[in-house]
Amino acid sequence: MAETVAAPKNVKFIITRQDEPESSPYTEEFELAYRPGMNVISALMEIQRNPVNATGDSTVPVCWESNCLEEVCGACSMVINGKPRQACAALIDNLEQPVRIEPMKTFPVVRDLVIDRSRMFNALKRVKAWIPIDGTYDLGPGPRMAEKKRQWAYELSKCMTCGVCLEACPNVNEKTNFIGPAAISQVRLFNAHPTGEMNADERLEALMEDGGIDGCGNSQNCVRACPKGIPLTTSIAEINKQTTKHMFKRWLGV
Amino acid sequence: MRGFYSRKIHSLLGVIPLAFFFIEHMMTNFAAVEGGASGFTDSVLWLNSLPLVFFLELFGIWLPLLYHGVYGLYIAYQSKPNLNRFNLERNWRYTLQRISGIITFIFIVWHLFQTRVQVAVGNVKHEELGGVMHDIATQPLLLAVYVIGVVAACFHFSNGLWSFLISWGVTVGPRSQKVSSVLCLGLFVIVTSMFLLSLFTFRDNEFQAAASAAQILRSFS
Numbered sequence: 475m476a477e478t479v480a481a482p483k484n485v486k487f488i489i490t491r492q493d494e495p496e497s498s499p500y501t502e503e504f505e506l507a508y509r510p511g512m513n514v515i516s517a518l519m520e521i522q523r524n525p526v527n528a529t530g531d532s533t534v535p536v537c538w539e540s541n542c543l544e545e546v547c548g549a550c551s552m553v554i555n556g557k558p559r560q561a562c563a564a565l566i567d568n569l570e571q572p573v574r575i576e577p578m579k580t581f582p583v584v585r586d587l588v589i590d591r592s593r594m595f596n597a598l599k600r601v602k603a604w605i606p607i608d609g610t611y612d613l614g615p616g617p618r619m620a621e622k623k624r625q626w627a628y629e630l631s632k633c634m635t636c637g638v639c640l641e642a643c644p645n646v647n648e649k650t651n652f653i654g655p656a657a658i659s660q661v662r663l664f665n666a667h668p669t670g671e672m673n674a675d676e677r678l679e680a681l682m683e684d685g686g687i688d689g690c691g692n693s694q695n696c697v698r699a700c701p702k703g704i705p706l707t708t709s710i711a712e713i714n715k716q717t718t719k720h721m722f723k724r725w726l727g728v
Numbered sequence: 729m730r731g732f733y734s735r736k737i738h739s740l741l742g743v744i745p746l747a748f749f750f751i752e753h754m755m756t757n758f759a760a761v762e763g764g765a766s767g768f769t770d771s772v773l774w775l776n777s778l779p780l781v782f783f784l785e786l787f788g789i790w791l792p793l794l795y796h797g798v799y800g801l802y803i804a805y806q807s808k809p810n811l812n813r814f815n816l817e818r819n820w821r822y823t824l825q826r827i828s829g830i831i832t833f834i835f836i837v838w839h840l841f842q843t844r845v846q847v848a849v850g851n852v853k854h855e856e857l858g859g860v861m862h863d864i865a866t867q868p869l870l871l872a873v874y875v876i877g878v879v880a881a882c883f884h885f886s887n888g889l890w891s892f893l894i895s896w897g898v899t900v901g902p903r904s905q906k907v908s909s910v911l912c913l914g915l916f917v918i919v920t921s922m923f924l925l926s927l928f929t930f931r932d933n934e935f936q937a938a939a940s941a942a943q944i945l946r947s948f949s
Contacts, residue, residue: 556813644822647808681732688735691807692891693822695814707894708901715897721736 483508486528486572487517489536491586499583502536503528503572514554514561514575515540518587537586545701548636552587553578558641560701561587578641594635597657601680605670617668630663630709632702639706642699645691652689653681655696659709665716678713678720687713738799739895741792742888749789750885754919757926760858765934768858776854797833804830825887828880835877862935865927878923886916 484505492499505528506512506520518538525535540550543562550561553576555569566573581589607613619627633656640646640654661677664670681687690710697707752775759771778784804826811823843860846852852860864870890912893899899908 642810642814644808644810644819645806647806649806649808684731686732688732690895691803691822691825692818692894693814694818695810695816698814698816705902707905711894711897711900711905713897714895715900717732718736718897721732 485512485517485566487521488572488574489586490574490576491536492577492583493585495582495584502533504536508566512566514552514564514566514569514573515543515550517566517573518561537584537588539588546634548634548638551578551589551636551638551641552576553641558638558699560636560638563701578637580641580646581637589637591635591637594637594640594654594656597653598635598660600653600683601657601661601677602673603657603660603664603677605664605667606673607669619668623666627663627666630659630666630704633659633663633704634702636701638699638701639696642695644693644695645689650689651685653685653687655690655706655710657681658687658690658713659704659706662709662712662716674716675720678717681713682717682721687717690714734799735803736895738796738803739892741796743892745788746792746796747885747889750881750919754922754926758922760926760929760935761922764932765858768935769855772854772857793836797836800829801833821887821890824883825891828884828887831877831880832884835873835880839874839877858930858935861927861930862932865930871927871931874927875924878927879920882916882920882923885919886912889915 485508487504487506488501489504490499491502504517504521504526506517509516515538518536522535525533527533538550538552538561540562541547542549545560545563548560551558552561553559554561554564555574558578561575575587577583577587577589581591581593584590607616635656637656639656643652643654645652646654658681661681665674665677687710692707694707696710697705700706756771756775757768760768763770775781807822807826809819809823809826811819842864843852843857846860847854847857864874890905890908893908894905899905
């Protein structure tokens with residue numbers, strides 16, 4: 475039995491490219507043959523294999539970053555049809571065509587779709603998003619965490635520092651130094667931990683510095699954009715509560 | 729001053745005293761609906777008979793308004809609205825909060841000039857404010873500007889309360905924020921209708937009469 479051969483479908487891509495960090499961006503169109511189950515990453519891989527644009531001219535392959543290919547590392551975050559998201563989880567079947575791909579311009583563009591997300595990691599360092607347990611002797615086991623608390627804290631730990639919430643936030647831009655929702659949520663996570671709690675004030679004070687939690691304008695785009703479904707706005711409001719309490723405690727000296 | 733504290737003060741002043749004064753202003757105006765021209769005049773005179781009224785105005789209205797307004801313009805300047813990409817209800821409110829803030833600030837400056845400043849320089853007496861409002865409310869263009877200004881102020885007030893509750897950590901979870909959204913929407917409807925009712929009441933001829941009566945009285949004295 476001969477299978478009916480469907481007419482070859484093509485998928486059109488409009489990709490925003492940039493050759494160097496300082497050079498101006500431009501768009502280039504690509505047309506690829508449709509394959510079932512293809513996603514934006516597999517399309518980019520195909521362009522890499524055969525770097526020919528829609529007009530038939532050979533071009534420099536498009537640069538991008540990706541690692542896990544299962545939406546847990548955050549490396550392939552880019553703006554696809556106007557929405558910041560992970561390219562590996564963006565199935566062509568679910569996308570309107572032509573597929574428009576841009577870098578997340580909230581971050582410095584290194585080349586094409588590659589961005590520099592250093593500020594995400596600097597933010598984690600700033601708020602001390604870890605639990606200090608190192609010492610010169612064995613500190614012994616720490617206090618246990620209640621199971622109920624562990625369950626919601628686990629949701630916060632799903633953050634992969636992808637930067638989508640910062641791209642979605644209207645208050646993260648070149649006119650502000652707002653730290654962004656991700657780091658605020660991590661402060662809530664580490665302040666909820668029974669051992670991390672011992673350094674809670676340090677993290678709150680980091681968020682009371684310039685560019686801290688006061689930068690939030692309650693547009694609540696972050697919680698809608700987060701690919702991991704992290705309750706970012708709940709974290710922000712909870713940290714609003716914790717910093718407000720801390721402010722009064724510090725004033726009153728208790 | 730560090731951003732955290734200046735922003736907290738901005739947020740606090742928006743509610744204490746400004747939101748309280750906003751409600752007070754609404755009730756004074758509504759006296760026009762309930763008691764007509766004389767009711768409104770009595771209400772204005774009572775307010776201005778409060779002890780240390782100058783300091784009440786200075787610390788309860790002018791200085792907080794100046795700080796909240798100027799800092800608010802800075803906050804609006806710092807935002808980069810993205811409704812084209814995130815066409816969401818909360819994002820609309822975020823954007824409208826900033827737009828309505830700018831409109832309200834300009835409107836209040838103008839409104840203050842027409843009323844309080846005129847009283848201060850002696851062109852108008854407190855009893856004649858009903859007449860001033862009558863003159864404004866009977867001119868279609870000025871009336872339209874007032875309607876826009878009033879609706880912007882009411883939105884900014886109601887939505888500001890919603891975000892105040894989040895910024896001070898009162899409404900934390902999505903459920904409480906949803907409930908407060910509904911309550912603040914209800915507040916917006918009530919406040920807007922009361923202000924607009926009063927505004928349209930100023931169109932009545934009795935306010936004109938009150939104004940001319942006051943003028944006649946003044947010409948006698």
